Amino acid sequence: MWDIIELLYFAYRDFVGDPDSVLATFGFGRAHHRVLHFVARNPGLKVAELLDILRITKQSLARVLKQLVDEGFVEQREGETDRRQRRLFATPKGEALALRLATQQTRRIRRALAELGPEGHAQARRFLVGMINAGGRDEALHFVDQTTGVPGRR
Amino acid sequence: MWDIIELLYFAYRDFVGDPDSVLATFGFGRAHHRVLHFVARNPGLKVAELLDILRITKQSLARVLKQLVDEGFVEQREGETDRRQRRLFATPKGEALALRLATQQTRRIRRALAELGPEGHAQARRFLVGMINAGGRDEALHFVDQTTGVPGRR
DNA sequence: CGAAATATGTCAACATGGCTGACATAAATG
DNA sequence: CATTTATGTCAGCCATGTTGACATATTTCG
Numbered sequence: 497m498w499d500i501i502e503l504l505y506f507a508y509r510d511f512v513g514d515p516d517s518v519l520a521t522f523g524f525g526r527a528h529h530r531v532l533h534f535v536a537r538n539p540g541l542k543v544a545e546l547l548d549i550l551r552i553t554k555q556s557l558a559r560v561l562k563q564l565v566d567e568g569f570v571e572q573r574e575g576e577t578d579r580r581q582r583r584l585f586a587t588p589k590g591e592a593l594a595l596r597l598a599t600q601q602t603r604r605i606r607r608a609l610a611e612l613g614p615e616g617h618a619q620a621r622r623f624l625v626g627m628i629n630a631g632g633r634d635e636a637l638h639f640v641d642q643t644t645g646v647p648g649r650r
Numbered sequence: 651m652w653d654i655i656e657l658l659y660f661a662y663r664d665f666v667g668d669p670d671s672v673l674a675t676f677g678f679g680r681a682h683h684r685v686l687h688f689v690a691r692n693p694g695l696k697v698a699e700l701l702d703i704l705r706i707t708k709q710s711l712a713r714v715l716k717q718l719v720d721e722g723f724v725e726q727r728e729g730e731t732d733r734r735q736r737r738l739f740a741t742p743k744g745e746a747l748a749l750r751l752a753t754q755q756t757r758r759i760r761r762a763l764a765e766l767g768p769e770g771h772a773q774a775r776r777f778l779v780g781m782i783n784a785g786g787r788d789e790a791l792h793f794v795d796q797t798t799g800v801p802g803r804r
Numbered sequence: 805c806g807a808a809a810t811a812t813g814t815c816a817a818c819a820t821g822g823c824t825g826a827c828a829t830a831a832a833t834g
Numbered sequence: 835c836a837t838t839t840a841t842g843t844c845a846g847c848c849a850t851g852t853t854g855a856c857a858t859a860t861t862t863c864g
Contacts, residue, residue: 608780626762
């Protein structure tokens with residue numbers, strides 16, 4: 497198992513490092529990336545849901561979210577049924593960036609899966625799902641699968 | 651691929667979260683964990699090698715390493731052939747902690763792999779190796795495999 | 805041998821992105 | 835109308851990353 501522990505470390509390190517240079521040109525960091533990614537993937541996401549995905553505090557989120565909104569990557573709209581809510585949407589500009597960031601990571605994943613044969617994707621997926629806390633697994637999968645707005649086909 | 655991006659995020663989040671509570675009781679953070687882990691796995695590691703594994707600066711390393719040394723989890727010994735070197739070793743106390751931290755993560759991994767069938771370990775391993783930068787892959791595998799001192803059997 | 809390269813340590817200052825606690829506002833709900 | 839809910843915000847702290855400059859001991863090389 498020790499090999500998996502270390503490989504997970506190395507793999508994740510390189511994986512999240514992909515977007516760094518692009519992010520830097522916008523003055524953004526990894527925190528911005530995570531927010532933008534999940535907003536782009538889940539149009540109309542509520543702030544509370546985003547907090548729950550990221551498991552950070554309101555204040556930590558506010559810092560990066562404000563920048564994304566101010567610079568026109570994310571847009572907030574009043575909830576249709578509940579006007580207290582600020583539903584979050586990626587703007588076209590935001591979606592373009594999210595797509596660009598994801599593209600590099602996708603390339604890396606595709607390359608890795610290519611070495612695994614036809615069942616690779618399903619296998620990798622099952623492994624990763626199994627690594628998630630049993631409790632939060634359904635919730636995580638909800639965000640992973642039940643996506644109505646993949647960036648690029650809004 | 652989007653599902654893998656997100657699952658990797660969730661899986662890694664939970665995976666690295668396992669040791670947090672134990673670390674907190676020692677006043678340590680994740681940075682200490684990483685250092686202790688690689689030292690325990692590679693007895694006699696040179697500082698330069700550790701810097702290369704972690705990809706952090708000398709100053710960042712110094713901060714956490716000093717604490718680990720001061721509190722008796724890691725020990726520095728002069729290199730036998732090159733006396734400029736400070737080879738790093740986990741003390742018995744350090745190895746015990748490393749083992750304890752790894753045990754939780756190992757349990758999680760074992761559980762995830764159990765759902766994959768007999769080839770699970772090899773498959774997960776190949777996937778993760780494929781995710782590592784092609785350039786640094788050999789070097790990473792060097793540390794993953796060529797381990798002379800698994801904590802617990804020193 | 806003496807100069808240069810190497811391995812490591814250290815100081816000061818700064819950035820990012822977590823955190824807590826307290827408090828504010830508007831809207832929904834009972 | 836009182837309470838709860840969704841969100842925002844202020845102030846400050848902490849962990850861990852960064853840069854740049856410089857110090858020390860030791861090895862290596864011309």
